[in-house]
Amino acid sequence: MPKKLLLNDKSVDFFKKVSELSGEVITLCDQCGTCSGGCPIIDEMDISPSQLMRMVMLGDEEVMDTKTMWLCATCNTCTVRCPRELDVSKVAEALRQIKLRQSFDKINIDKIPKEDLKELPQIALVGAFRRLTS
Ligand code: SF4
Ligand code: SF4
Structure with missing residues (x-):
């Protein structure tokens, strides 16, 4: 469950890194939940796509311990529905890249x-x- 974090240098750096790698303006997310409502594999996820976006916005690195970032299938259902034209799959991909760069398989x-x-x-x-x- 996303929690409220006090922003510190580490969380700001993490947020910036995910923003840069994904190319998405993550702060545009208003947590409407439309992405979560239409995701075809949400039942397999431990946090919803909108929760993933929230954790990244908060700079919460625990998002990289979730199943959701690995399970996102880049189906783009959420992208076509998002009122802010955000691409959650690119954010999930950025998280995977960060983890995989740590020689993680x-x-x-x-x-x-x-x-x-x-x-x-x-x-x-x-x-x-x-x-x-x-
Ligand atoms: S649909 Fe878009 S704006 Fe709404 S919660 Fe998902 S990413 Fe955020
Ligand atoms: S792109 Fe990922 S988060 Fe979005 S609907 Fe598809 S599987 Fe769910």
């Missing part, structure tokens, strides 16, 4: 069962490794 090929590797479409695997590994 979200998935490990050695931990995927061989049967699954045989059955999963190659294009899905390549896409997942591009998106979720450093």
Whole structure:
């Protein structure tokens, strides 16, 4: 759940980094919740897309411990509906980039069962490794 933070240098730096990487003017978000209402995978998320935006606005780095930033599928449903024309998926992508630059891998090929590797479409695997590994 997003919390109220007192802005300090660290949280301001984090906010600026996500803004720069995403290219989005995150402060335009007015927390209307439209993105969350239309997200097709919100049931799998631990925080909603609008909560993710709020945590970034507050410079709360705990947003990088959430499942939501990894689960956003860049489907752009929220982007076409957002009254502020914000792209939540670009913000999620920026968060993933920050985490992956710390040599963090979200998935490990050695931990995927061989049967699954045989059955999963190659294009899905390549896409997942591009998106979720450093
Ligand atoms: S739809 Fe846009 S303005 Fe509304 S909460 Fe989501 S990102 Fe913010
Ligand atoms: S782009 Fe991400 S946050 Fe937005 S609707 Fe699609 S999955 Fe949900």
